[in-house]
Structures are given as structure tokens and as C-alpha cells.
Amino acid sequence: MNKFYLAISNRELRDYIAITFGLLCYAFGWAAFMLPYQVTTGGVTGIAAIIYYATGIEIQISYLIINSILLAVALKILGPKFSIKTIYAILVLTFFLWFFQNILKDDSGKLPQFLGVGQDFMACVIGASLLGFGVGIVFTNNGSTGGTDIIALIVNKYKDVTLGRMIMYCDIIIISSCYFIFHDWRRVVFGFVTLFIMSYIIDWLINSTRQSVQFLIFSRKHEEIAEAISNKVDRGVTLLDGKGWYSKQDIKVVVILAKKSQSLDIFRVVKDIDQNAFISQSNVVGVYGEGFDKLKIK
Missing domain, CATH: 3.30.70.120 (Alpha-Beta Plaits)
Structure with a gap:
């Protein structure tokens, strides 16, 4: 029996280490490539990025507040269905987003464009790859970052809409809304390119491990x-x-x-x-x- 519990503990520990590494890659992708070039994508992090571009409120603050509200609503409507790993991921990602922004900022307090001026699309590709890689690792180790998954579950309880379709609707609305900030359809296209690359890498990681x-x-x-x-x-x-x-x-x-x-x-x-x-x-x-x-x- 002791060996059984020890095996479970070791497996849980490996999950948390892998989830932490995945979140580290995800946060670095945002701080080094997405935010400096003002690229967004779907999910709660995408909403937080749009708020950051419009108001200057740092992304981790909006991310934590929105997820806290969603978790509170979800617990009331759906019950305690969310594991500790989801809460852990939200808190750790909030920290990493703050950490990488602070160490990467230059003397003027701005995030530098490492790839040079005008390299928005390349930053979009590299950033999306890091985001997809990070989220894929989180998913393959039984983790979740909450966000639009929670919205989809709430809507799915009352409406006959599949979870995948609801998440897709949320992402389309979030990415399209960045037009009202930039008034530039190119930014919207970059957002959908990011979403496509992320989805491809996440699927590849999940399928390759299974x-x-x-x-x-x-x-x-x-x-x-x-x-x-x-x-x-x-x-x-x-x-x-x-x-x-x-x-x-x-x-x-x-x-x-x-x-x-x-x-x-x-x-x-x-x-x-x-x-x-x-x-x-x-x-x-x-x-x-x-x-x-x-x-x-x-």
C-alpha cells in the first residue's frame, strides 16, 4: 500500500514539474514575443493582452482577476469540478507573466523587440510556437489553465453547444475584438495565425504522447x-x-x-x-x- 501511494505521489510530482515548465515556456512566449509586438490570441490571456494594449494594465493582473471571477462563478454553477492543478496553473502563470516582463524590460520600462522593428509576423510565429508548446505540455500532464474552458462549461450546461465549438466562438470574439483597439485588420489576422499555430502544436504534442x-x-x-x-x-x-x-x-x-x-x-x-x-x-x-x-x- 505504501508503494502504491509513493507511486501516485511521484507521478503527481512529475505532473507538477512538467506543468510548471510548460507555463514557463508559455509566459516567456508572451513576454518576449507577443507583448512587445502587440500580438494577441484567444483565451483569457488574449483578453488580458487586449486590456494591456488599451490601458497599460499589466497582463498578469487582468489574467488573475478574470480567472478568479470565472472560478467563483463556475464553483457556484458547476460545483467543485476543478482540480487543484487548475488553480495551481493560474497562480504560477500569473507569477511567470510578472517575472518575465520585469526581467526583460529595458531601462525605459518597455519590453524590447528582440527581432527588430517590423518583424511582427515572425514574432507571431515564434511566440505562438512557444505558447502552443507550453499549453501542450500542461494538457499532456493533466493540467489546465482555466479561462475560456470554464466559460464553455457554463454555457454547455444550459445550451446545446459542444465545448469545442463554444471555445472556438469565444476565441473568435476575443481575437476579432482587437480590431477596436488597433483599427488594423492585420492584427486580427496575426491573432488567428497565432491561434492556428498554437492549435497545431498542441494537437501534435498530445497525439505524439498518446x-x-x-x-x-x-x-x-x-x-x-x-x-x-x-x-x-x-x-x-x-x-x-x-x-x-x-x-x-x-x-x-x-x-x-x-x-x-x-x-x-x-x-x-x-x-x-x-x-x-x-x-x-x-x-x-x-x-x-x-x-x-x-x-x-x-
Whole structure:
């Protein structure tokens, strides 16, 4: 039992470390590239950026206030559905936004344009990449930054609108509203470019960490292979009864579901035991259960 709780504690600690690193990348992207070139995007951070461009109120202040209000409303309407990780992420991101702005400001108190004057689009691309990378790490480690996710959940409770569509509507409204600050449609386009790049990188990160494969291994040394994979690769193994139609001989089929990153280890284990083993590897769309993704049904 102590080992079980220790494993959970270690996993939680790794999650918090990864979430912190993701938020650090996200905040640095804003302070070094987005804010100096006055680029915005969706979400509560995008709203806070627009307020900053219009009034000079620092982004972390608006971000914290808006999220605090949303959390208070959500707790009243939806109940205590938000984990401690969400509150942790909001507080840590508020700190990092303040920290990076303060260390990057020049003597005049302004954020410098590191890429030079007129490099707005390049700053948009680099900043969006950092933002997407940071948020992707947060999401893959069971974290959340709150924001428009909370708005979407509240609306979804009363209206028949999917969460993804509601978040998209919020982002479109937020990005389009920056026209009233700059009166420049180019800024709106930059905002949507940022949103597109962020979405692409987030999807890539999430999908790359969740790719799974299935192995079918045909070998006379199936027991040795099953034992070695169970101990060395730490993956579950299933043995199925099979029969070769040509040879009319019975044989055991070793079935393994594993992360794609473990493929090479499995190949090495099998080939070390049986050079003549017949191996089939295929990608699977989704694997749900212990050791893989959680099955979530509404």
C-alpha cells in the first residue's frame, strides 16, 4: 500500500514539474514575443493582452482577476469540478507573466523587440510556437489553465453547444475584438495565425504522447518472450491460442499493447530470445484502460 501511494505521489510530482515548465515556456512566449509586438490570441490571456494594449494594465493582473471571477462563478454553477492543478496553473502563470516582463524590460520600462522593428509576423510565429508548446505540455500532464474552458462549461450546461465549438466562438470574439483597439485588420489576422499555430502544436504534442501500437508475436518461445516483456518493458502481455493452417500445428500468439516509444525495446527483447520470431506491429487509434488513456463517457 505504501508503494502504491509513493507511486501516485511521484507521478503527481512529475505532473507538477512538467506543468510548471510548460507555463514557463508559455509566459516567456508572451513576454518576449507577443507583448512587445502587440500580438494577441484567444483565451483569457488574449483578453488580458487586449486590456494591456488599451490601458497599460499589466497582463498578469487582468489574467488573475478574470480567472478568479470565472472560478467563483463556475464553483457556484458547476460545483467543485476543478482540480487543484487548475488553480495551481493560474497562480504560477500569473507569477511567470510578472517575472518575465520585469526581467526583460529595458531601462525605459518597455519590453524590447528582440527581432527588430517590423518583424511582427515572425514574432507571431515564434511566440505562438512557444505558447502552443507550453499549453501542450500542461494538457499532456493533466493540467489546465482555466479561462475560456470554464466559460464553455457554463454555457454547455444550459445550451446545446459542444465545448469545442463554444471555445472556438469565444476565441473568435476575443481575437476579432482587437480590431477596436488597433483599427488594423492585420492584427486580427496575426491573432488567428497565432491561434492556428498554437492549435497545431498542441494537437501534435498530445497525439505524439498518446500514440499506441499493437504487437502480434508468433514464436515457440512465447513464454520466455512474455516473461521478458512483462519484466523488462513493464507492459502487460496476453497469450492467445492459434493454429497454423498450413502446418496444422497449434501455437501461442503473444499480444501486446504498448506506447509507440516502447516499440524498439519490444523488438530488441523478442530478437534476443528468438531470431526467427514472426512479428506484426500496427498502429491503433486508441487504447483505454490502466497504463493508457482514461475512458471518458459523458
